[in-house]
Amino acid sequence: MKPIYIYNTLSRTQELFTPIVPGHIGFYTCGVTVYDYSHIGHARVYVTTDVMRRVLKAAGYTVTYVQNFTDIDDKIIHRSAAAGIDYHQFTEKYITAYKEDMAALGIIPADVYPRATDYLSSMIGMIEAMISSGNAYVSDSGDVWFSVATTPGYGKLSRKKIDELIAGARVDAVVGKRCPSDFVLWKSAKPGEPNWPSPWGNGRPGWHIECSAMARDLLGDTIDIHAGGEDLIFPHHENEICQSETVTQKPFVNYWIHNGFVTIKDEKMSKSLGNFFTIRDVLSTVPAAALRFFLLRSHYRSPLQYSIEGIHEANTALEKLLNTITTHHHSPSPSDDVGRLIADCTDAYWTSITSDFNFAEGIGVCFDLSRIINTYSVSSAPLAEMLSILGFDVPDAQESLPTDILDLLDARWQAKLSRNFSEADRLRNLLIEKNIIIEDTKDGYRWKRKGT
Template identity: 40%
Template sequence: MSLRFYNTLSGRVEEFHPLEPPKVRMYTCGLTVYDYAHIGNYRTFVFQDILRRHLKYRGYELLHVMNLTDVDDKTIRNSQAAGTSLRDYTDKYIKAFEVDAQLLNLEAPEIVVRATDHIAAMVKLIETLEAKGFAYRSEGSIYFRVSQFRDYGKLSKLDLEGMRAGARVDSDEYDKANVRDFVLWKAAKEGEPSWETPLGRGRPGWHIECSAMSMKYLGETFDIHSGGSDLIFPHHENEIAQSEAATGKPFVRYWLHAEHLIVNGEKMSKSLGNFFTLRDLVAKGYKPAAIRYLLASVPFRKPLNFTFDGLHQAQQSIERLRNLRYRLTMEKFPAGESSVLQDRARTAVREFEEALDDNLNTAEALAAIFNLVRDANIAMDHGEFRDGDRPVFLDALDRWDRIFAVLEDNDQAKLTKLGFIKPLAKTAGDLIPRQDEAKAAQGDGYTSAVLTEALGEAEIETRIAERNAARRRGDFASADKIRSDLLAAGVILEDTKSGTRWKRK
């Protein structure tokens, strides 16, 4: 079966055929960089990452553009409150986002764009809309006349008549001819950032940046546009209106929207105290790989219920997969090959690929790999597994991990490299790791705050050697003491046939 996606525009699952195969041109709405991103944001970004990885896996040449909105009411308000320039303020949160992306193994898009770097392209697009009669001016601002665009509402399928009845009082201070009209260009206000342009002095409206930047890099019609479901209206609806009004061509062929994340069955909000950034979770000791796994495990069109129990379950699930890989790497098997087993592995690969082809059904893709895990373990335990089967099974895991990206146990290394964790000096009394959640919560210097202090690798290896020496001479009391000390320091030991293995709790 071919690759299929649910397209918000048609309301159906459709076969995916890019305009110019094997090229795929994709635009994703990234962050508005006024604060640290929260896990709801990352639900969408992990979905987009799975999407881009699978497209590449399927052999497409991907050109993916992601935007960062670095000028809007909130960035302006917060930067002023912080007493820094808009640029400096948004730089900080862009850097923080890049760090988070590394922790979550989010691949970097081919192109990342910032709104304020593309004012000229927006101005040009607005001029086109004015020339074609889709825009009008009012008190220095420029608006899009929705009634002029016949297809308005085709994405969100909103009942515009119904909207009129329930229309809110327009909170904007600008004058519009119709409440449905939206602003393309906002007249400069005293004390706010603005740009001197042929349109006059002002700043862009929210939606115009995505039309201008996507078309600049991807062309007037491109393949995929995605974002959170809340963006369907008004953001993406307005993008369509602006873009198609300006070009007269279809703007985007496949619209993919991720459903929202909720926490413990409730919506996430700061007032409920269930609002988490990635660093909040890291400070609580949760591993980024587990967070990625949890966010990836629920297909993108289903609401995702985020719980700490779920995070724990995700961590356990990852361990199950890593353990198979450990066996495949370290355990001794008889020479030879088993074509039956190798076929089994290839079948699992096909099942997981087909699951992802089916609108990125990650839950089914997980089932496919776990079924293989079980069968591989059975074969090993029954002595049926052969040395020559190793590469096929490792390849199956690796292929799966090209999409899911959670098998490599490098959270500790990444957290250390990024400054979240400080290696502990090798004093026995300091074995217990210290956490400083208060400092973490302050949120200053995202990469410099010390969240946890952890025992260094060399120290752990030394103690394991000491313990094994004690075991050899039958001094189990000493051996057990070392094991429990390490456990208190967050290090778990496992004695396997191929030696002592350790991992972080």
């Protein structure tokens, strides 16, 4: 089990990761509200957490990864009504689309994709507990509110003070709400809205309670890692904490991880600003691996400026690495010195990716290793392993060719040595027709498959 360091939003410092159960990790990431196609900002979070999972697994842990779908909320209600279809059919469409987009990006599916509407009874149970402990109250309209003032540690994640929240509250007074900072746990149904029965009348859950309930049901009272975009720190994650902790009386999450935003012209990519690009639109113009590489080339907590030029550049850079792997050297001859250089790279790579998941630095090491492999004509397997952890499909570097191809390669090399260039070129063209590209080097030649 290799040590992992994680920057914990709760402490605002990098900490040595220690799981609750040795060798196993419960990992929860806030998923999307399924009312539209996902954009590049979403892609960043899920590509990042995908590689985090891969690193944790490679470090020797087993990981249970849970990612929810918020399949009921105001936007879903409005948009499905506008489309004239049932909310469930509506969300089904976008859940399918989401899974397609993630698959295209090479993201390993979650172990569980819980949907809010499948966990109503757990949510209701938690809300009842909050009411009986005096942390929540029911208003005349049948809405249930969480009383923030009754939670001593409120604000510990976002570092906000309750009085300041109240003083600076931009929210208009809501009927039934005792304090501006209180938030809704259960909303009574308006006419025509989807609703479910509860002790407080028909209605639907507030947003925050779903994650508290689903995380608890699937991963236990305390989970190891909880991730999401940094816009979720407040109020979503802050509220999850107070809900869960008032019910269980245990810490909700040990390590909080938050992603920086994808920006466009220095502004956050978001639907309300209208400056977003959907994953499927972008992938219609660039390879998915290029987008993945683009997202991984900067640290996950830094803002990332979106640009199609940046993705093209990432593609060029990635191809350089893949080229190193797909090129088969004719004369491998590793030495102890070179072996040490490679080992140094491998060590540096591991240090990077386990130091708060510094994939950008790790990628830098990949280029160093690439140069070593090309310079000394040695096996590219260590580089393939590195890229594989980052989630790139790497061709089999140890692939062997059919004997007829090998014979052609050899014949062409002999022709070249005897300076029979017309025959050498004829054989080279023959090989190109068979998708084999030859590149001569100082000491011999190497080959790779066309288009890889």
